[in-house]
Amino acid sequence: MKTYDLVIVGGGVCGMTAAVYAARASLSACILEKDVCGGLVNWTHTVENFPSHKSIHGMDLMSLCREQVEELGVSIEEVEDVERVDFSGAEKRLFTSSGEEYTAGAVIVATGRKPRPLPVQTSFERVHYCSVCDGAAYRGKNVIVIGGGNSGFDESLYLTGLGVSHVHIVEAFPTCIAAASTQDKARAGGKISVSVSTELVSVAALPDGRGRVLLRNTATGAEDVEETDGIFCFIGQSPNTRPFEGELDLKDGYIRVNADMETRIPGVFAAGDVIVKKWRQITTAMGDATIAALQAEKYLRAMK
Ligand SMILES: Cc1cc2nc3c(=O)[nH]c(=O)nc-3n(C[C@H](O)[C@H](O)[C@H](O)COP(=O)(O)OP(=O)(O)OC[C@H]3O[C@@H](n4cnc5c(N)ncnc54)[C@H](O)[C@@H]3O)c2cc1C
Incomplete structure (x- = not known):
C-alpha cells in the first residue's frame, strides 16, 4: 500500500x-x-x-x-x-x-x-482515433473520416498535409458543424470530399487488408459501397x-x-x-x- x-x-x-x-x-x-x-x-x-x-x-x-x-x-x-x-x-x-x-x-x-468508438462492429483492423499517432501509415492512400465536426475536419486537413491522397468525410447529419473557415479550407484543397446525411452501415475486411464500407444516404435511402485503406473516427x-x-x-x-x-x-x-x-x-x-x-x-x- x-x-x-x-x-x-x-x-x-x-x-x-x-x-x-x-x-x-x-x-x-x-x-x-x-x-x-x-x-x-x-x-x-x-x-x-x-x-x-x-x-x-x-x-x-x-x-x-x-x-x-x-x-x-x-x-x-x-x-x-x-x-x-x-x-x-x-x-x-x-x-x-x-x-x-x-x-x-x-x-x-x-x-x-x-x-467514442466506431458505431458499427467490424473485424477491419485499420480503424483509428488519432491521426497524429497513426496517420503516417496512410501516405499515398485513401481514407474515410467519420464525423464532420471540428475534429473531423482538422484531422482531415492534417492527414492530407501528411500526404494522404484523399480523405472522404462522412457526416450523418445534414450539415457539418465544423467552423466554416476550416470547412472552406478543406474543400478548397481538392483532396477532401464531404458527404452529409450519410450514415455508416457496415465495414468488412477485405483479403488484401483494405476495407469495404457500406454507406447509406439518410434522406434518400440510397446505398453506396466504397473501398478504403483505413478509417479514422472522430464522433466525439x-x-x-x-x-x-x-x-x-x-x-x-x-x-x-x-x-x-x-x-x-x-x-x-x-x-x-x-x-x-x-x-x-x-x-x-x-x-x-x-x-x-x-x-x-x-x-x-x-x-x-
Ligand atoms: C482532437 C482534439 C484536439 C484538441 N485540440 C485542442 C487545442 O488545440 N487547444 C485546446 O485548448 N484544447 C484542445 N483540445 C481539448 C484538450 O485536449 C482537452 O480539453 C484537455 O486535454 C483536457 O485535459 P484533461 O487532463 O482534463 O483530460 P485528458 O487530456 O483526457 O487526460 C486525462 C488522463 O487521464 C487518464 N486516465 C483516464 N482514466 C484513468 C484511470 N482510470 N486511471 C488512471 N488514469 C486514467 C488518461 O489516460 C489521460 O491521460 C482538443 C481535444 C481533441 C480531442
Missing part, C-alpha cells in the same frame, strides 16, 4: 497542473496515469491557443509540463489504471490494475475523456468515469462539482474534461486543476 496526502487520478494537462500546485504547497502527491502522461493533448498535432506558445506540438507541450512535475518531486505512476475506489472513509482508497492500493487524505479526479468523446460510478454524482457520465471543484464527497475533487461543464480546453482544464489543488490543500490543512 502506498500513502500520499493527495492522489491525482489522470496525468493529462489537468492532472499535471494540479500536481504542480500540490508540490508547491508541500503536499506529498502522486499522479496515477493509466497510459503515459499527457492525455489528449499528446494527440494534438498543433496547439495554437496556448498563451506563451504561438504554435506548439501537443506532445512537446506535455513534455514540458511533465518535466516541471518531475522536477518538483511529484511521484508519477504510469500504466497504472485506477479500476476501483472506496471513498467511504476519511482515508480515500484507490485500487489499480497492477494490484496496488493507494490511500490519500484527498483525491483529485482528472480522468478526462476518450474517443465520452468521460472516463467508470471507476467512480456509485461513488460520485454523475450527469450523463460526467462528474458534478461545485465552483470549488468539490464533488459530493468531502476530500474528493474533480477537474478538467471529466466534469460537467461547457468549454473543454487546455486552459479551462488548467483553471479547474488550479482550483481543485488549492481546495484540496485547504481541505487537508483543515483535517490536520
Whole structure:
C-alpha cells in the first residue's frame, strides 16, 4: 500500500497542473496515469491557443509540463489504471490494475475523456482515433473520416498535409458543424470530399487488408459501397468515469462539482474534461486543476 496526502487520478494537462500546485504547497502527491502522461493533448498535432506558445506540438507541450512535475518531486505512476475506489472513509482508497492500493487524505479526479468508438462492429483492423499517432501509415492512400465536426475536419486537413491522397468525410447529419473557415479550407484543397446525411452501415475486411464500407444516404435511402485503406473516427468523446460510478454524482457520465471543484464527497475533487461543464480546453482544464489543488490543500490543512 502506498500513502500520499493527495492522489491525482489522470496525468493529462489537468492532472499535471494540479500536481504542480500540490508540490508547491508541500503536499506529498502522486499522479496515477493509466497510459503515459499527457492525455489528449499528446494527440494534438498543433496547439495554437496556448498563451506563451504561438504554435506548439501537443506532445512537446506535455513534455514540458511533465518535466516541471518531475522536477518538483511529484511521484508519477504510469500504466497504472485506477479500476476501483472506496471513498467511504476519511482515508480515500484507490485500487489499480497492477494490484496496488493507494490511500490519500484527498483525491483529485482528472480522468478526462476518450474517443467514442466506431458505431458499427467490424473485424477491419485499420480503424483509428488519432491521426497524429497513426496517420503516417496512410501516405499515398485513401481514407474515410467519420464525423464532420471540428475534429473531423482538422484531422482531415492534417492527414492530407501528411500526404494522404484523399480523405472522404462522412457526416450523418445534414450539415457539418465544423467552423466554416476550416470547412472552406478543406474543400478548397481538392483532396477532401464531404458527404452529409450519410450514415455508416457496415465495414468488412477485405483479403488484401483494405476495407469495404457500406454507406447509406439518410434522406434518400440510397446505398453506396466504397473501398478504403483505413478509417479514422472522430464522433466525439465520452468521460472516463467508470471507476467512480456509485461513488460520485454523475450527469450523463460526467462528474458534478461545485465552483470549488468539490464533488459530493468531502476530500474528493474533480477537474478538467471529466466534469460537467461547457468549454473543454487546455486552459479551462488548467483553471479547474488550479482550483481543485488549492481546495484540496485547504481541505487537508483543515483535517490536520
Ligand atoms: C482532437 C482534439 C484536439 C484538441 N485540440 C485542442 C487545442 O488545440 N487547444 C485546446 O485548448 N484544447 C484542445 N483540445 C481539448 C484538450 O485536449 C482537452 O480539453 C484537455 O486535454 C483536457 O485535459 P484533461 O487532463 O482534463 O483530460 P485528458 O487530456 O483526457 O487526460 C486525462 C488522463 O487521464 C487518464 N486516465 C483516464 N482514466 C484513468 C484511470 N482510470 N486511471 C488512471 N488514469 C486514467 C488518461 O489516460 C489521460 O491521460 C482538443 C481535444 C481533441 C480531442
